Structure formats: structure tokens, C-alpha cells
Amino acid sequence: MRPNLVVAPLTSLLDRLVADVFAESGHAQDRRGIFAIALPGGSVGVHGFPALAAVRFDWLTTHVFWVDERAVPSSSPESNFGLAQKLWLGPRRASATSIHRMPADDPDLDRAARAYDSEMTSVLGDAPRLDVALLGVGPDGHVASLFPGHAALSDDRQLVLPIEDAPKPPPRRLTLTLSAIAAAERVVVMALGKEKAAVMQEALEQDDSSLPVSLVLRRASRALVLLDEAAGARL
Ligand code: 6PG
Numbered sequence: 229m230r231p232n233l234v235v236a237p238l239t240s241l242l243d244r245l246v247a248d249v250f251a252e253s254g255h256a257q258d259r260r261g262i263f264a265i266a267l268p269g270g271s272v273g274v275h276g277f278p279a280l281a282a283v284r285f286d287w288l289t290t291h292v293f294w295v296d297e298r299a300v301p302s303s304s305p306e307s308n309f310g311l312a313q314k315l316w317l318g319p320r321r322a323s324a325t326s327i328h329r330m331p332a333d334d335p336d337l338d339r340a341a342r343a344y345d346s347e348m349t350s351v352l353g354d355a356p357r358l359d360v361a362l363l364g365v366g367p368d369g370h371v372a373s374l375f376p377g378h379a380a381l382s383d384d385r386q387l388v389l390p391i392e393d394a395p396k397p398p399p400r401r402l403t404l405t406l407s408a409i410a411a412a413e414r415v416v417v418m419a420l421g422k423e424k425a426a427v428m429q430e431a432l433e434q435d436d437s438s439l440p441v442s443l444v445l446r447r448a449s450r451a452l453v454l455l456d457e458a459a460g461a462r463l
Pocket residue numbers: 268269270271272296297298308363364365366367370371372373396
């Protein structure tokens with residue numbers, strides 16, 4: 229299904245992001261009594277998390293996961309967990325039972341990937357399905373820590389993969405697989421700035437594009453794409 233596309237100034241994008249995520253949380257609660265969302269790092273967090281912090285989620289039934297994490301301590305300024313904790317979950321006093329940090333600071337990333345796979349399965353059931361997968365996009369078209377041409381893109385044996393050679397520093401990371409992300413009830417992609425315009429044009433206009441963002445949008449059943457004017461300039 230073609231994604232819903234919104235090209236607008238940042239403030240309107242954030243309003244749309246919050247309204248969409250909040251609506252999905254209501255649908256999920258009605259459907260299965262819990263709401264599961266997976267978060268990225270980067271600019272989507274910097275702008276999106278303070279906006280999401282403005283609304284009240286039911287922390288007793290909300291579960292927060294990550295689409296990827298860097299192999300750094302959670303106290304590091306590079307930590308995706310740390311970003312969400314600082315800008316959303318901390319200010320909102322989200323309960324610890326709601327927060328499922330990716331243990332990417334484990335020196336054994338294979339073990340960490342298996343542990344997170346089990347955690348997702350223990351909370352979401354055998355075929356874990358997120359309600360919302362929130363994604364940023366790199367200038368190269370990567371999403372989460374799935375980079376163009378990387379073997380991880382075609383590895384669907386598990387939900388979570390270790391990455392030892394990411395082209396975007398730091399090289400060591402954990403990431404959800406393409407299928408775990410694309411299986412989400414709702415995939416939301418937000419891209420800001422002119423350096424994202426070329427990949428977003430390719431992802432939305434080229435049906436045979438093999439960019440990670442293109443692959444996830446083609447596989448998602450319901451997707452929303454939020455672009456500021458600079459990122460949407462080529463559409
Ligand atoms: C990460 C992110 C990554 C990010 C993109 C876009 O850990 O680095 O999760 O996938 O979303 O790199 O980052 P920007 O939005 O900051 O350009």
C-alpha cells in the first residue's frame with residue numbers, strides 16, 4: 229500500500245506525528261490491551277520526543293522498545309535510550325516496566341541480540357508485532373541500523389541483529405531486522421533537511437529501489453511519511 233505522505237513545516241509534522249501515534253496507541257489498547265512502540269535516535273528523537281512528551285500515554289500498558297541502539301553506555305550522549313529518557317520517558321516518569329532498553333553496551337552483541345529477541349517475545353508473544361515503528365532516515369537511505377547493501381538487510385532469521393561495521397559511527401550497534409520493522413501495524417518515517425531529499429524521492433518514486441527506507445515502505449502494510457519542505461523538495 230502506498231504510504232500516506234505529509235510534506236509540511238516541522239511544527240505541523242510534529243502535530244501529525246503525535247496525533248498519529250496517539251491514535252495508534254488507542255487502537256492497540258482496544259485490539260490487545262497493550263501498546264508497543266519502537267524508537268530511533270537522531271533528529272526524529274530530538275524533535276519528536278519532546279512533542280510526544282506533551283501527551284499522556286498509559287504507562288501501565290505501554291511498552292517502549294528501540295529500532296536500534298549504538299554500542300555505548302546508556303549514560304553516553306550517543307545513546308538512543310538516553311535521548312528518549314532525557315526528552316520523553318524521564319519527564320513523563322514512564323514506569324520501568326514499560327521501558328525495554330536494547331542492551332547494546334554488552335561486549336557480546338550476539339548475546340545481546342538474542343536477549344532482546346527474547347524480551348520482545350516475552351512481552352509481545354511468539355510472533356512479536358509492534359504497533360508503531362518510528363524511523364528516521366540517513367542521507368544514504370538507511371533506517372534503524374540497516375545500511376544500504378548490507379547483509380543484515382536480507383537476514384530475517386531473528387528479530388534483532390548485531391551490527392559490527394555500520395558506516396555511520398559508532399560502527400557497533402544492535403538493530404531490529406527489516407521484517408520486524410515492516411511487520412509493525414504502523415510504520416512512521418520522518419525525514420528533515422535537504423540532505424534527505426534525494427533518498428526520499430527515490431523511496432517514493434522508484435518502485436525497484438533497494439534502499440533500506442524503500443524496502444521498509446514497500447513491505448509495510450500501513451505507513452506514514454513525514455517530510456519537511458526541504459526533505460520533500462524533489463517530490
Ligand atoms: C541511529 C538512528 C538512525 C537515525 C538515522 C537518521 O541510531 O543513528 O536510529 O537510524 O534515525 O541515522 O538520523 P538523523 O535523523 O539524525 O539524520
